[in-house]
Amino acid sequence: MTNRTQTGIERKRIGGAIVAIVTPFKDGKLDREAFNTLIQWHIDSGTHCIVPCGTTGESATLSHEEHMEVIEITVKTVDGRIPVIAGTGSNSTAESIMLTKHAKDAGADAALVITPYYNKPTQEGLYRHFMAVADECRFPMILYNVPGRTGVNMLPETVARCAENEYIVGIKEATGSLKQVADVINSCPKDFVVLSGDDFTAFPTLAIGGRGVVSVASNVMPKEMADMINAFEAGDLAEARRLHFKLFPLFKAMFYETNPVPAKTALAMMKKIPSGEVRLPLAPMSDGNRERLRRVLQDLNLI
Numbered sequence: 001m002t003n004r005t006q007t008g009i010e011r012k013r014i015g016g017a018i019v020a021i022v023t024p025f026k027d028g029k030l031d032r033e034a035f036n037t038l039i040q041w042h043i044d045s046g047t048h049c050i051v052p053c054g055t056t057g058e059s060a061t062l063s064h065e066e067h068m069e070v071i072e073i074t075v076k077t078v079d080g081r082i083p084v085i086a087g088t089g090s091n092s093t094a095e096s097i098m099l100t101k102h103a104k105d106a107g108a109d110a111a112l113v114i115t116p117y118y119n120k121p122t123q124e125g126l127y128r129h130f131m132a133v134a135d136e137c138r139f140p141m142i143l144y145n146v147p148g149r150t151g152v153n154m155l156p157e158t159v160a161r162c163a164e165n166e167y168i169v170g171i172k173e174a175t176g177s178l179k180q181v182a183d184v185i186n187s188c189p190k191d192f193v194v195l196s197g198d199d200f201t202a203f204p205t206l207a208i209g210g211r212g213v214v215s216v217a218s219n220v221m222p223k224e225m226a227d228m229i230n231a232f233e234a235g236d237l238a239e240a241r242r243l244h245f246k247l248f249p250l251f252k253a254m255f256y257e258t259n260p261v262p263a264k265t266a267l268a269m270m271k272k273i274p275s276g277e278v279r280l281p282l283a284p285m286s287d288g289n290r291e292r293l294r295r296v297l298q299d300l301n302l303i
Contacts, residue, residue: 013049013083013109014049014083014085014109014110014140014142014169014170014193014195014211014212015048015049015193015195015211015212016048016049016211016212016226016229016230016233017046017047017048017049017212017213017215017218017222017225017226017228017229018047018048018049018050018051018085018195018212018213018214018215018218019042019047019049019050019051019215019218019219019222019225020051020054020055020056020057020214020215020216020218020219021038021039021042021050021051021052021054021056021057021074021219022038022056022057022058022219022260022263022264022267022273023035023052023053023057023058023062023070024038024264024273024274024275024277025275025277025278025279026274026275026277027277028277028279030066030069030070031273031274031275032073034273034274034275035070035073035077036073036077037272037273038267038272038273039073039074039077039078040077041222041272042218042222043078043081043082045222045223045226046222046223046226046227046230047082047218047222047225047226048082048083048212048226048229049082049083049084049085049109049212050074050078050082050083050084050085051084051085051086051087051112051214052070052071052073052074052084052086052087053067053070053071053086053087053088054087054112054144054214055087055114055146055149055259055260056216056219056259056260056263057070057087057260058260058278058279058282059087061279061280061282064099067099068099068102068106071084071086071102071103071106071108072106074086074108075106075107075108083109083110084107084108084109084110085108085109085110085111085112085142086099086100086103086106086108086110086111086112087111087112087114088100088102088103088111088112088113089111089112089113089114089115089116089144090114090116091116091117091118091119092116093116093129093132093133096113096129096133097132097133097136097137099111100113100133100137100139100141101136101137101139103139104137104139109140110139110140110141110142110169111133111137111139111140111141111142112141112142112144112172112214113130113133113141113142113143113144114144114146114149114150115129115143115144115145115146115150115152115154116129116150116152117149117150117151117152118150118151120151120152121152123154123155123157123158126152126154126158127158127161127162130143130162130165130168131162131165134162134165134167134168135165135167137167138167139167140167140169141167141168141169142168142169142170142171142172142193142195143159143162143168143170143171143172144171144172144174144197145159145171145172145173145174145175145197146172146174146175146197147174147175148174148176149174153175156180156183156184156186156187157187159171159184159187159188160184160187160188163187163188163189163192169191169192169193170192170193170194170195170211171184171192171193171194171195172195172196172197172214173194173195173196173197173205173210174196174197174198174214175197176198176200176201178201178204178205178208181194181196181201181205181208181210182208182209185208185209185210193211194209194210194211195210195211195212195213195214196210196212196213196214197213197214198213199213199215199216199217199225199247199250199251199254200248200251201213202215202225202228202229202244203228203232203240203241203244206229206232206240207232212229213225213229216254216255216259216260216263217247217250217251217254219260219263219266219267220250220254220263220266220267220270220297220302221247221250221300221302224243224246224247225247227239227243228240228243228244228247231243246300249296249299249300250296250300252296253266253292253293253296253297254266256285256289256292256293257285257286257289258282260278260282261276261278261282261283261284261285262285262289262293264276264277264278265284265285265290265293266293266297266302269293269294269297269302269303270297270302270303
């Protein structure tokens with residue numbers, strides 16, 4: 001196993017309630033003012049880390065120039081107060097390397113790199129892809145396994161192989177399987193950061209040794225998500241469990257339609273962003289689901 005001390009600081013800082021932040025648009029373009037305001041709200045609310053340009057940030061429809069600007073704005077606005085984990089993954093290894101190098105140069109703390117989607121690599125292909133990014137960029141990297149989006153499941157034994165690289169510091173596990181999360185935790189070094197990729201499994205993932213969650217719901221209720229993690233880490237399991245079930249209706253509402261449509265719609269209803277606009281091929285939320293979402297937000301006293 002390679003020397004892992006160089007990335008020790010980054011490993012210790014990564015965890016908690018990590019928001020996969022939405023990218024606000026206005027008339028088809030990045031709404032910089034709204035984005036700055038949103039980032040500041042998260043910091044004020046106690047969010048532990050921010051992920052710009054993740055799936056929730058509609059990274060697939062951002063141009064390279066927009067992608068880079070979103071990361072740069074995040075780093076500048078955060079100004080070192082909490083870690084920035086930049087989404088830099090692609091189904092092209094060369095593109096992943098290019099975006100990860102940019103995130104490193106921009107001052108992000110780590111990169112979140114998704115398993116290549118659509119081309120469905122083998123486990124060996126996944127391993128070689130992540131090794132190439134890590135070795136070329138030499139920058140703390142968190143793997144992102146979300147088979148429902150990519151069509152390929154990165155198996156625990158492959159994660160363990162990758163974890164031998166000092167720059168691969170953790171994984172966002174979004175299979176929804178606690179068995180797979182447990183297998184990853186058991187297979188990897190003790191300092192390897194395992195994060196839930198689903199709000200539903202955040203609390204149980206913490207209970208079996210995970211370090212936090214990359215959260216969609218944190219877009220809407222950042223303080224409560226952070227409070228849940230803080231309560232767990234303080235040993236107050238009853239309070240953490242209470243907050244988990246308080247948030248549960250929101251967890252469900254965030255997937256009434258494809259993420260991030262409900263999150264952006266909710267933020268617009270709450271007047272946290274001027275517009276819930278999404279980019280094609282995503283479409284605005286249907287009237288029926290908007291009403292269902294509105295009722296959940298009302299029940300939670302958010303509107």
